[in-house]
Amino acid sequence: MLEWLKEPELNFPDQITAGFEHGVCVGQIQAKAGLTQSTVSEYLSILQRAGFIESKRVGQWTYYKRNEGAFEALSKLIQSNL
Amino acid sequence: MLEWLKEPELNFPDQITAGFEHGVCVGQIQAKAGLTQSTVSEYLSILQRAGFIESKRVGQWTYYKRNEGAFEALSKLIQSNL
DNA sequence: TTGACATATCGGGAAAAGTCGATATATTTG
DNA sequence: CAAATATATCGACTTTTCCCGATATGTCAA
Numbered sequence: 001m002l003e004w005l006k007e008p009e010l011n012f013p014d015q016i017t018a019g020f021e022h023g024v025c026v027g028q029i030q031a032k033a034g035l036t037q038s039t040v041s042e043y044l045s046i047l048q049r050a051g052f053i054e055s056k057r058v059g060q061w062t063y064y065k066r067n068e069g070a071f072e073a074l075s076k077l078i079q080s081n082l
Numbered sequence: 083m084l085e086w087l088k089e090p091e092l093n094f095p096d097q098i099t100a101g102f103e104h105g106v107c108v109g110q111i112q113a114k115a116g117l118t119q120s121t122v123s124e125y126l127s128i129l130q131r132a133g134f135i136e137s138k139r140v141g142q143w144t145y146y147k148r149n150e151g152a153f154e155a156l157s158k159l160i161q162s163n164l
Numbered sequence: 165t166t167g168a169c170a171t172a173t174c175g176g177g178a179a180a181a182g183t184c185g186a187t188a189t190a191t192t193t194g
Numbered sequence: 195c196a197a198a199t200a201t202a203t204c205g206a207c208t209t210t211t212c213c214c215g216a217t218a219t220g221t222c223a224a
């Protein structure tokens with residue numbers, strides 16, 4: 001999922017509601033993942049708590065997008081401690 | 083354990099048999115880890131199969147040391163794909 | 165070759181992670 | 195407000211991972 005969210009336009013061409021400035025909504029991710037709605041929702045919330053993605057509620061949809069800063073920080077941490 | 087093996091002289095001052103050119107022996111790692119011999123042995127063999135450490139049998143001892151190349155490769159992979 | 169020591173492998177139980185269906189909550193529309 | 199839709203949460207079950215004791219293998223020294 002994190003890979004997918006690197007290029008939302010490419011990986012979620014079916015998302016019609018507006019643009020991708022807020023990210024991708026749960027339903028789109030679920031469809032692509034082939035897991036149940038509850039599993040995907042929980043997974044996304046874990047990633048969010050870990051700081052890797054951010055969410056924005058817009059109407060009845062929740063959009064998730066990557067928090068690139070977290071990945072940069074992790075990359076540096078890994079580089080210096082691995 | 084991987085952290086420990088970055089500085090064997092510092093982390094395993096009790097190892098007396100020769101130097102550290104071959105790495106650290108299982109018993110030393112086990113003592114520091116506080117896990118059973120079998121657990122540590124299995125763990126080390128997993129890390130070896132994954133390519134992160136190398137082993138050298140010297141007499142009745144098996145010495146393990148980090149394979150820095152694997153860590154560099156992983157670091158690059160993470161950097162470019164994260 | 166036998167006994168002592170170091171390590172490896174095996175089988176199983178406990179803990180953690182992954183996944184699901186059912187249901188709750190939130191939002192929009194009529 | 196009621197129905198429809200999207201997402202979140204809960205409890206249970208399954209799968210995977212972790213860790214152990216017992217035992218096997220390999221090596222050294224007497």
